[in-house]
Amino acid sequence: MKQVGKEIETLIETGKIKEDYAESKNGFKTLSELLQFIDNEVPDADRFNAAKTIFYFINSKESNLVDELSGYELLKIINNLTSLQLGILRTAYSAYKDNFFHGTMQVSYWYEKIAQMMGHDIASLIEREDDNLENNKLIFKTSGEYVNTNNARLTDLGIKLCEILENYDYNNLIKNN
Numbered sequence: 001m002k003q004v005g006k007e008i009e010t011l012i013e014t015g016k017i018k019e020d021y022a023e024s025k026n027g028f029k030t031l032s033e034l035l036q037f038i039d040n041e042v043p044d045a046d047r048f049n050a051a052k053t054i055f056y057f058i059n060s061k062e063s064n065l066v067d068e069l070s071g072y073e074l075l076k077i078i079n080n081l082t083s084l085q086l087g088i089l090r091t092a093y094s095a096y097k098d099n100f101f102h103g104t105m106q107v108s109y110w111y112e113k114i115a116q117m118m119g120h121d122i123a124s125l126i127e128r129e130d131d132n133l134e135n136n137k138l139i140f141k142t143s144g145e146y147v148n149t150n151n152a153r154l155t156d157l158g159i160k161l162c163e164i165l166e167n168y169d170y171n172n173l174i175k176n177n
Helices: 002-013 025-040 045-059 065-078 083-097 107-118 123-135 156-167 170-175
Strands: 104-106 146-148
Touching (some): 002 025, 002 045, 025 065, 045 065, 045 083, 065 156, 083 107, 083 123, 083 156, 104 107, 107 123
Antiparallel strands (some): 104 146
């Protein structure tokens, strides 16, 4: 918690986040969520950095009320994801940006391709995480054996989360200060 406090202080001093972020409704809520996240569990690096990235997105000087509201909901979603699920999303997002998938295919093929792209070739690991990603509305549900792979299965919410994680990467922000 001390480290996060120092990092937030640095971000304020360098003008990256609003000085009065904690006074805004969502700014205070995101700080509280972030601190609870740290306090309630020992988060792994991927999840912790994703939560800090969302915190930065919400409280950056460029954010507006819509960003704050959507970001707060995304922060709550991140608290329910595993590192593997974040990895699946990032991999699907890469496939989405590369326009890798097209049309309808067997969902088992999608699992295989994502596993290959992640470098472990264990499709069952991807399949195991599918329900939580679907339930959080980050990827589209399968219909039987088949899935529409347009957008690499990412919903608009999944794409938005990945865009934020890519464009507001907290680790790069801290390293550059």
